[in-house]
Amino acid sequence: MSRIGFIGLGIMGSPMSAHLVAAGHRVTGFDLNEDALAKLTAAGGTAAASARDAVEGAEVVITMLPDHPHVEEVVLGTVLDGVARGTLLIDMSTIRPETSLAVAEEGAKRGVRVLDAPVSGGETGAKQATLSIMVGGEEGDFAAARPILDTLGKTVVHVGPHGSGQVVKAANQLMVGGIYALVAEAIVLLEASGVDAKAGLDVLAGGLAANRILDLKRDTMIAREFRPGFRIDLHHKDMGIALAAARQVDVALPVTGLIAQLIASGRAQGYGSLDHSALLKVVENLSGRP
Amino acid sequence: MSRIGFIGLGIMGSPMSAHLVAAGHRVTGFDLNEDALAKLTAAGGTAAASARDAVEGAEVVITMLPDHPHVEEVVLGTVLDGVARGTLLIDMSTIRPETSLAVAEEGAKRGVRVLDAPVSGGETGAKQATLSIMVGGEEGDFAAARPILDTLGKTVVHVGPHGSGQVVKAANQLMVGGIYALVAEAIVLLEASGVDAKAGLDVLAGGLAANRILDLKRDTMIAREFRPGFRIDLHHKDMGIALAAARQVDVALPVTGLIAQLIASGRAQGYGSLDHSALLKVVENLSGRP
């Protein structure tokens, strides 16, 4: 069992850290939110007074932070100064690959082994320990992290060198956002044409157009139920990462570029805290419907 | 068993008419291509000298034609004049809903019962009688056509009033085209970032981004194998139908509008006879890759 420092005990980090405690690890955590610290204590972990304290003496450090500025501040600014050579740093935040590469480089200078390991599966996945975890970094470090990551997720895959986890996460999010937009356009076309949308989507779900979003969400989308789930605001952040990732390696992604603006429109129209399937509202507003 | 007139004995119509013969129907067919007529004869059907002759005395007429001008010419120009009141006309061509509505209206004036019944599933689906068939028209006419359609396909669904079959087919094609573009953008991003595309797509296929195209085509796309399958040229035609369908009912489909141009680009760049998964070539050319 390992001594783990865990920074970022929010909606995702809280159940994740609890799973690690339950698996027998000694987990010391930090978060700016007092309630989050209390939850960790209640689960059997130890609350630290600062990020620096949380990682003091840790064999493994896990960070689960909102966005790249937080990672820059906490990891580059504090954590790397506070850990011993040989420590394994697993950054599970979803951020732009560029920052993951900077962290890995900075870690390498100090003998800290770094992995980027963003997840998909959301709050439910975190609670049920069924996350998909996409890991970028050295093979050996992945092997070392594997037992810990298996405690948190169901699908744990090493996808390539540093930053690769973020790139795969970005690819996932652009595809999910795009499929939502396509389902939305299909629904609007069907309804406006006087076709029973449910019957129509049932046919689509049985052919080459079949996809998980159609399976899971077509009924709630037709019913205009948009309880999150994964919020538009978060998907908006992720589309920014996808475009930054594309820019970083000089590729052009025209469909992603458009989808990013449609999701931005969702946020701008006040749907940011709805489920990302609410992209339907953006598309139907464009047609002055329903 | 019925006396069926079948017009359009091409790649799709040929195996479809043979299934009808095998099921015990008396099929009289017409096509401008002599070989197509010979095949029908060999299968046990009767070759007619003209479209008019083919439908003479038929209880059911099936048309399977390339595009709306052919339907206008053959159906509006000839067939409707040659059949008796009460005949059931099933147009299985993929055309714009507008034309299907015009055919239905013209049929109604003469007491001919009309269904639009486009299919998906391609040549393989036609040969194996596993097509998906999307049917628009009157409930009673659908019930009457059902036994015949069941001979040709596996999923046979009544989706709404006249033209609805075409609308559902259009929705299917816009979604399929869009998902191909998204998979293509994901592959280009992954490869350019030095990530193993196969490993990356495997992760995506296990999460919310999962879709049938990813399941069936990711290996051939990564290997750049684009044997059709369903050709870019045909998908280009179908995107034109999707946009015409949207225009008909005054809805705006921004993603579809862009995808239509990317598929047009595939055709313009000379990939028209490749499989529609060759949309990957359009996307990677945009990035000067591979």
Added chain:
Amino acid sequence: MSRIGFIGLGIMGSPMSAHLVAAGHRVTGFDLNEDALAKLTAAGGTAAASARDAVEGAEVVITMLPDHPHVEEVVLGTVLDGVARGTLLIDMSTIRPETSLAVAEEGAKRGVRVLDAPVSGGETGAKQATLSIMVGGEEGDFAAARPILDTLGKTVVHVGPHGSGQVVKAANQLMVGGIYALVAEAIVLLEASGVDAKAGLDVLAGGLAANRILDLKRDTMIAREFRPGFRIDLHHKDMGIALAAARQVDVALPVTGLIAQLIASGRAQGYGSLDHSALLKVVENLSGRP
């Protein structure tokens, strides 16, 4: 002076035909609308009882019709049967190039000389005889038509073979639609950022971004005054022509494809009878503004 048959005496055709009368031509006109015929009579022309009558004995026939189906019906269906060999047929309707080519081809079979000559400049241009006229067809026929066209417009240009007039008109409309969308996005960005939009656009109008729309429309756009001018509904029709023209010659126009959907959105949201500068409303609605 010529004997001119003029078909289509609407908002554009009415002042145009009056200019021809005033220039000394003998103009016989036809329109389905009685008031339109009365106006022509009042202006000194002759009202015909049918399109056929209007073109009987004409040396020059001018058609100014709403869209390609009308041209197909009136020109292909009636006019070409009613005129003598050697007649000059000038179709000034804005339609898809494909139809102009079909008319030219059909005319050639009967010895009728055909030009496509769509205009820009709108109602004002028609009234003031300051239209821009883009002409496709044979050089000699253009020379023959020139005196008549000079009576109607200020800029009269022969741009290429049959259909070229329509293509140039289509290029004009895609550019105008696109610039409106760009001005709209600039305004939304400036206003949302707390920048004085007028001051900002003034700077833009002084640099490389300068354009006539910015000159003529920025004040009314900022004031949200959208009296037509040229209606969204008509621009929607024209974007359909632009995309049809692109499809006809197998080119891909991604920006045009997107602009077409934004303009479709304007119509779908109920702004069809506003000026096309009301594209600003589509763009600002996307951002939940103002």
Added chain:
Amino acid sequence: MSRIGFIGLGIMGSPMSAHLVAAGHRVTGFDLNEDALAKLTAAGGTAAASARDAVEGAEVVITMLPDHPHVEEVVLGTVLDGVARGTLLIDMSTIRPETSLAVAEEGAKRGVRVLDAPVSGGETGAKQATLSIMVGGEEGDFAAARPILDTLGKTVVHVGPHGSGQVVKAANQLMVGGIYALVAEAIVLLEASGVDAKAGLDVLAGGLAANRILDLKRDTMIAREFRPGFRIDLHHKDMGIALAAARQVDVALPVTGLIAQLIASGRAQGYGSLDHSALLKVVENLSGRP
């Protein structure tokens, strides 16, 4: 006359600093490039050994740096620590508004008066002192800076509070990029249709589609001459700023989102050092032309 510290003596900063020397100011400059320093000395300015030295004792500091990370490092990291209260800091770099706001805020804490003042007009404008300068910040500070800015540019406009200069520059760049794309699509459509592109664009330049890019660049674009001018690579950077500016204030810009990807495609295809009018190559490659 003022004591001016000038940091960033590149293609733009070099002629600009020379103009200030010529106008009688005492200019002390810094750049990492030795040749740039030598040029300033030759022009009558003083070369400093560091950014810190350059701003020591300056009444006015001008920075002209490539992108926001440089501004963050040089201005936030060094300059603000090295200048006295009351100093006027004019940042003429083109960067995201967000960074300009951060600089202004940090300046305010230390009593330093800050303006963002990006320019357009390129190398030629810098050499001829005919730049357009868009200024954000306090009215009084603008008044103080005005005499200096008038030495550098022809159009000097105060457009709003801090960051506004950047927003207007971003609006300018999105419009310029978009108009290039539209001109490119028009050319491709005209040429593919067999229309004389020059004749066609001449007509467009005489109507509502008229714009400065058409005036200045249509001949070189038709001739495929793409000597910069303003490079695709720089426009690519600026489109990133435009999208960041939109994101900052939560607006959705669909056309800008697409144009950004087309320009990214230009860079990805290896046209980065060509003039931005080379967007034509991206558009024509999409159509497999010429």
